[in-house]
Amino acid sequence: MMNAATTGLAAGMALGFAGYFGGFWAFLLVLVLGAAGLIVGFAVQGDLDLHRRRPR
Secondary structure (H helix, E strand, O other): OOOOOHHHHHHHHHHHHHHHOOOOOHHHHHHHHHHHHHHHHHHHHOOOOOOHHHOO
């Protein structure tokens, strides 16, 4: 399993490659999709409880 430093390094490298080769919009797309994937990953893993965040 990857720790936080390794995950951060991989994400930074992906954003760097997207920014260098694809320009600003590719960088932004990778950033937004990465954040969405992180939120979904936390929810699936159980570290993020989405039911408590929803108003009743």
